[in-house]
Amino acid sequence: MIRRCAECAQPTLLPISRRMQVYSSVIRYKCSNCAAEVDITPMASIGVFTMVGILALSFWGWIVFGGSGAPGYLALSLFGGAGIVFFLVIFSYLAKHFLNPLTSTGGQGHLPEVSDDDHIARKPILFVERLGYFSGMLIPLAVITGILGISALIGYINFTFF
Numbered sequence: 177m178i179r180r181c182a183e184c185a186q187p188t189l190l191p192i193s194r195r196m197q198v199y200s201s202v203i204r205y206k207c208s209n210c211a212a213e214v215d216i217t218p219m220a221s222i223g224v225f226t227m228v229g230i231l232a233l234s235f236w237g238w239i240v241f242g243g244s245g246a247p248g249y250l251a252l253s254l255f256g257g258a259g260i261v262f263f264l265v266i267f268s269y270l271a272k273h274f275l276n277p278l279t280s281t282g283g284q285g286h287l288p289e290v291s292d293d294d295h296i297a298r299k300p301i302l303f304v305e306r307l308g309y310f311s312g313m314l315i316p317l318a319v320i321t322g323i324l325g326i327s328a329l330i331g332y333i334n335f336t337f338f
C-alpha cells in the first residue's frame with residue numbers, strides 16, 4: 177500500500193501503523209522522503225459513513241419536510257447545517273485518498289495489521305474494510321435489512337405460534 181506523498185509528490189508514502197477508532201480503523205502513513213505524516217481512513221469505512229449519513233439525513237429530512245405546513249426557519253437551518261457538516265467530513269476523508277493516491281504498484285498487498293486489539297467491533301470493522309467504497313455503502317443497508325428481517329421473523333413466529 178504505497179502512496180504518492182501530497183507534500184513532496186514522491187511515491188514514498190508508506191503505512192507505518194493502523195489503529196482502531198470508534199467506527200473504523202485509521203492508517204498512519206509516513207513519507208520516507210520528506211517525513212510528512214497523514215492519517216487515512218479505509219475507503220470502505222468512508223462508504224459506510226456516507227450511507228449512514230445519507231440515511232440519517234433522509235430520515236431527518238422526512239421529519240422536517242413531511243409534516244403539515246412549511247418547516248420552520250430553525251428546523252431548516254439545523255437540517256442545512258448538518259448537511260453541510262456531513263458533506264465536509266466525508267469530503268475531508270476522501271480528499272486524503274485523492275491527495276495521496278496509491279502508486280500504480282502500490283494497490284497490491286493487504287492493509288497493515290492493527291496494533292491494538294481490544295476494540296469490541298474489531299472483527300466486523302476489519303472485515304468491512306477489505307471492501308471498496310461502494311461495497312461499504314451497502315453494509316448499512318444490509319445490516320438494516322437483516323434487523324428488519326429478524327424482527328419480521330420474530331413477529332411472525334410470535335403471531336403464528338403463541
Ligand SMILES: [Zn+2]
Nearest residue numbers: 181184207210
Ligand atoms: Zn513526502
